Amino acid sequence: AARMPPSTAGRMPAATACNKLRCAPLVGDVQWTLVPPPVLGQPLRPMKKQSSRPKTTDLRPYSGPLLDGPHRAAARAMLYPVGFTEEDFKKPLIGIASTWGNVTPCNMHIDKLALEAEKGANANGGKALVFNTITVSDGISNGNEGMKYSLVSREVIADSIETVVGCSGMDGFVAIGGCDKNMPGAMLAIARLNRPAVFVYGGTILPGCLTNPPPGALKPGQELDIVSVFEAIGQHAAGRLSDQELHAVEACAIPGPGSCGGMYTANTMASAIEALGMSLPNSSAQNAVSPAKLEDCRRAGAAVVDMLRQGIRPRDILTRKALENAITVVIALGGSTNAVLHLLAIAHAAQVKLTIDDFTRVGKRVPVLADLKPSGKYSMSALVAIGGIRPLMKTLLDAGLLHGDCLTVTGETLAETLADVKPYPNGQQIIRPLDNPIKKDSHLVIFRGNLAPGGALGKITGKEGTSFTGRAIVFEGEERALKAILDGTVKAGHVVVIRGEGPKGGPGMREMLAPTSAIMGKGLGKAVALITDGRFSGGSHGFVVGHVTPEAYVGGPLALVRNGDTISFDAVKRTITLAVSAKELARRRKAWRKPAPNYTRGVLAKFAAHVTSASEGAVTDKELAL
Numbered sequence: 001a002a003r004m005p006p007s008t009a010g011r012m013p014a015a016t017a018c019n020k021l022r023c024a025p026l027v028g029d030v031q032w033t034l035v036p037p038p039v040l041g042q043p044l045r046p047m048k049k050q051s052s053r054p055k056t057t058d059l060r061p062y063s064g065p066l067l068d069g070p071h072r073a074a075a076r077a078m079l080y081p082v083g084f085t086e087e088d089f090k091k092p093l094i095g096i097a098s099t100w101g102n103v104t105p106c107n108m109h110i111d112k113l114a115l116e117a118e119k120g121a122n123a124n125g126g127k128a129l130v131f132n133t134i135t136v137s138d139g140i141s142n143g144n145e146g147m148k149y150s151l152v153s154r155e156v157i158a159d160s161i162e163t164v165v166g167c168s169g170m171d172g173f174v175a176i177g178g179c180d181k182n183m184p185g186a187m188l189a190i191a192r193l194n195r196p197a198v199f200v201y202g203g204t205i206l207p208g209c210l211t212n213p214p215p216g217a218l219k220p221g222q223e224l225d226i227v228s229v230f231e232a233i234g235q236h237a238a239g240r241l242s243d244q245e246l247h248a249v250e251a252c253a254i255p256g257p258g259s260c261g262g263m264y265t266a267n268t269m270a271s272a273i274e275a276l277g278m279s280l281p282n283s284s285a286q287n288a289v290s291p292a293k294l295e296d297c298r299r300a301g302a303a304v305v306d307m308l309r310q311g312i313r314p315r316d317i318l319t320r321k322a323l324e325n326a327i328t329v330v331i332a333l334g335g336s337t338n339a340v341l342h343l344l345a346i347a348h349a350a351q352v353k354l355t356i357d358d359f360t361r362v363g364k365r366v367p368v369l370a371d372l373k374p375s376g377k378y379s380m381s382a383l384v385a386i387g388g389i390r391p392l393m394k395t396l397l398d399a400g401l402l403h404g405d406c407l408t409v410t411g412e413t414l415a416e417t418l419a420d421v422k423p424y425p426n427g428q429q430i431i432r433p434l435d436n437p438i439k440k441d442s443h444l445v446i447f448r449g450n451l452a453p454g455g456a457l458g459k460i461t462g463k464e465g466t467s468f469t470g471r472a473i474v475f476e477g478e479e480r481a482l483k484a485i486l487d488g489t490v491k492a493g494h495v496v497v498i499r500g501e502g503p504k505g506g507p508g509m510r511e512m513l514a515p516t517s518a519i520m521g522k523g524l525g526k527a528v529a530l531i532t533d534g535r536f537s538g539g540s541h542g543f544v545v546g547h548v549t550p551e552a553y554v555g556g557p558l559a560l561v562r563n564g565d566t567i568s569f570d571a572v573k574r575t576i577t578l579a580v581s582a583k584e585l586a587r588r589r590k591a592w593r594k595p596a597p598n599y600t601r602g603v604l605a606k607f608a609a610h611v612t613s614a615s616e617g618a619v620t621d622k623e624l625a626l
Contacts, residue, residue, distance in 0.1 A: 059171065059308045062195070063093035066169030084127070092308050094126040094301065095173035097133055097161045097189075099182045099202075104137035106178035106266065109257035109288055110202050113297045117174045117200065120301025126308075128301060129168065133160040138180050139226045139260060142537065143482060143514030150181060151509050151535075152607045154345070155620050157185025162192050171195065172304040176297065178202035178259050178288075180538070183269035184342035187278065190314045191349035196307035197314055198300040198409050199279045201270035203288030204380040205258030214244040224253040225261045227374050227539035230513055234521015237486040258288030262373030264538030267380045268335035269342060271389050275329035276346075277317045277408030281417050285388025287381055303409055310411050318350035321403040324362055325414065328401050331366040331442045332392060334376060336538030337459045337546065340444060344617030356446050356455050356615050360574070363442025366401055368461065369432045375461045375541040376438070378430045386428045394421040399434055438462070447545060449576035450585075451531075451557050451567065454549030455615040459536065460571040464543040468529040469568040470495040472561050477501065478510055478534070485518040492527035495567045497558065500595065501534030503618045505553025507599065507608035513537035516544050529569060531576070533558055535614065545569065545576065547614035553595065560588040 058064070067075055067089055076089060098114035101107045114130050121128040134156055141147040165173050172195050175186035183201070190197040208224035217240060232249040235241040241249075259266035270284035280299055286292045307313075323343060330339045340359055347354035369392065371377050383389070396402045397418055404415030424431055432438055438461065445458040460466065473490060474497040475481035481498045484490050496515065503509045512534050519528050520542055529543040533551035536544055550556030557578060561567070566579035578585075599605040610620040 055309055055311060059092040062169040062171050067093075082129070088127040091125060091127040092171040092305060093169060094121040094128045094304050095165050095168065095170035096121070096128050096130040096301070097164070097173055097175040097186065098130055099133055099135045099157070099177050099179070099186075101135045104135060104140065104179050105205065105254055105257055106137070106139075106259040107135045107182070107202065110176050110178055113176050113200065113202060113293065116294045116297035117176065117301040120298035121174070121305055122301070123298075124302035124305040126172075126301070126305040129170070131164050131168075133157050133164075133185075135179050135182055138265075138511060138537065142230070142511055143478065147510040148506050148508035148604055150511065151503070151618060152507075152603055154181040154185040154188070154342075155607065156603070157182060158188035158192070158349075161186060161189035165189070165193055165195065172308050173197050174200060174297075174300045174304055176200040176202060178266065180259075180265040180269070180338065183266065183273060184345060187273060187342075187346045188349045190278065191318055191346055194313050194315050196304050196312060197278075198303050198307070199273050199283070200297055200300045201259075201266075201273070201279065201283050201286070203258050203286045203290065203293045204267055204384065205261045205288060206255055206381050207261055207379045208253040208255045210248060210252050213248050214242070216242055216245045218245050218248060223379065224249060225373065225379065226253055227260070227262065227264070227513075227517060229253045230517030230539065231521040233514075234486070234518035236521075237518065238522045256289060260539065261379045261381060262539060263333050263335055263370060263376075263380065264374065265336040265338040266538070268330055268333065268339050268538055271333055271335065272326040272330050272339055272343065274389065275326040275393065275402075276322045277325075277406055277414060278314065280409065282388050282390060285380070285384045285390075287384055306411065307409060312407070312409070312411060315350055317407050317409065318346070318352060319406065320352050320354065322406045323347055323352060323354055324358070325402050325406060327359055327362045328366050328396060329389065329393060331363055331368060331444060332396060333370045333389065334368045334372055334438065334443055334461065337444060337457050337536050337540075338538060340457055341535065341547070341614060341617055345619050348617055348619050348622060356457070359442070359444055360446045363444055366396075366442060367434065367437030368439040368443050369434070369437055371430055371432065371438060374539045375463055383430055386424050386430060387422070390418065390421045391424045392431050394418045394423070395434065445571050445574055447569065447571075447574050447576045449578070451561070451576045451578040452548045453557070454613060455547070456531070456545050456549065456576060457547040457614070458543075458545040458569070458571060459541065460543070461541070464526055464541070466571040467569060468495070468543050469566065470529055472497050472563060472565040472567055474499070474561055474563050478512060478515060482515050482518060485515055485522065490519070490524070490528060492524060494528050496528060496530040497561050497567075498530065498532040498534060499552035499558045499561075501532055502548075502551025502553055503611040503614060504608045505533065505551050505595070505598075507597075507604050507611070509614065509618060510534050511537040511540070512544070512546065513540050516540040516542055529567075531558070531567065533614075543569065549613045549615040551613065555589070555592060555594065557585065559592055560585055562588075
């Protein structure tokens with residue numbers, strides 16, 4: 001057993017994890033017990049039956065040419081020091097891509113998970129090699145210039161995994177991710193390489209708990225997460241929370257390892273990947289610190305070796321039908337708008353045609369069923385406790401809303417993996433029945449109009465209404481908007497316009513979690529709308545529309561909006577209208593000048609030079625001039 005070093009010495013009050021029974025200290029007091037190596041003969045394979053696909057005789061299509069023969073002696077020599085034996089050179093080489101790092105609690109435990117995946121691959125006849133890629137923290141960088149690197153990190157993760165797997169001759173790999181961009185970054189690499197691979201989600205964090213709050217508005221036992229902190233900032237600015245109360249929320253919100261605990265981007269994308277068939281059943285709905293998550297990692301390592309034996313590759317799984325399944329599950333869960341951006345990118349990497357209009361088409365028939373944060377009541381750990389997303393998927397399958405014939409990494413079809421799934425326990429209120437949905441159709445609304453001819457994306461659950469008309473108050477960049485929200489400049493009836501935050505203009509398409517949370521914290525959630533060419537955190541809610549295409553930096557209509565212009569949103573008709581005549585817009589366009597780029601060197605400049613629009617997934621390898 002290994003003990004994580006204390007990381008919160010002197011912090012008061014101590015962060016704790018909430019559940020129905022108790023509040024248990026977590027951060028700095030996490031006990032880690034690694035699962036022992038599998039016993040020979042112990043069933044590891046997730047498959048319930050052998051696949052009918054033709055078996056592959058060459059289990060070393062990449063490591064063989066790299067390591068076999070007298071002329072490759074130097075390559076073999078390099079691997080003896082890292083633990084290879086003579087027998088290991090006869091086994092398929094399985095990479096374990098870890099996103100471990102102490103830069104965020106989302107990933108602080110993933111080194112331990114990688115070791116379990118290594119054991120699983122080794123026990124099933126492979127030889128595993130663990131390597132690391134990067135992660136960044138959206139929760140830490142939100143509202144700051146550093147957030148411009150967040151979406152960029154998706155590409156860096158994809159590129160780095162592709163680079164290591166390709167250079168090292170790995171025959172298959174496991175990718176383990178925690179924070180938001182880990183999941184799509186890993187999936188881009190999986191789709192590009194098309195080598196047997198399984199994605200493992202690092203798991204959700206438990207809710208924080210206020211055990212002894214200072215006198216005021218806060219309640220003992222109140223559940224918290226990172227969005228609670230962002231909204232508390234707005235409440236503090238509005239005078240509804242004292243300095244002491246704000247600090248109490250800050251200190252107690254994050255109790256230990258795991259990804260942000262609502263149906264925010266990390267949990268959304270983990271669920272989408274399970275629906276795609278690219279992770280093992282239940283991988284998306286396990287607590288980060290749990291025996292189930294360790295077992296998930298072991299089985300993932302074993303499953304990659306089985307995929308090699310069965311001749312299953314990711315693009316056999318990543319079909320258009322599978323992508324529609326992912327869209328369906330994201331909608332039913334009330335998931336993050338970032339799923340649109342990332343699923344478009346994954347489809348591009350898998351060479352499958354998918355457009356923003358497919359989200360509208362699927363969304364017309366799929367209801368929102370999950371009462372999960374940010375717009376709902378419950379945390380992801382509460383959903384884990386009643387069975388995760390599998391019973392929901394079975395419900396959707398039985399209703400004809402999922403394609404059951406899609407292949408999964410288990411070697412079975414989606415329908416086969418769901419055959420024995422039991423329904424949710426009686427009396428649970430987290431997942432609604434199909435005949436009593438939270439919303440009868442999708443909350444992910446693709447808008448079009450004279451302000452967004454290439455499309456825009458809203459997260460409209462219905463709680464914020466289905467239409468809004470207001471006067472524009474325009475800001476060049478997030479920081480100025482946030483200041484105006486907090487100091488009271490933004491008032492009821494305003495449409496907050498934040499521009500210059502698109503994929504190219506930012507660059508990096510920052511998330512507007514700080515402004516949207518400040519609006520909610522100030523009590524303006526139903527009185528103010530927000531539109532941007534940036535994007536949103538999975539934690540954002542309210543009447544918010546992002547991904548405006550074309551973005552302002554390239555001369556999109558958003559660049560022409562002025563203070564006082566009337567902007568109207570209709571989520572039913574899916575339209576955005578800027579009430580300015582075509583003649584006036586033409587006059588403004590003639591006077592418009594493209595702004596100077598914010599970066600001319602380095603990774604942000606390279607990203608800006610190659611990235612496509614948000615409506616195309618903000619990918620960086622489309623139509624390259626080669």
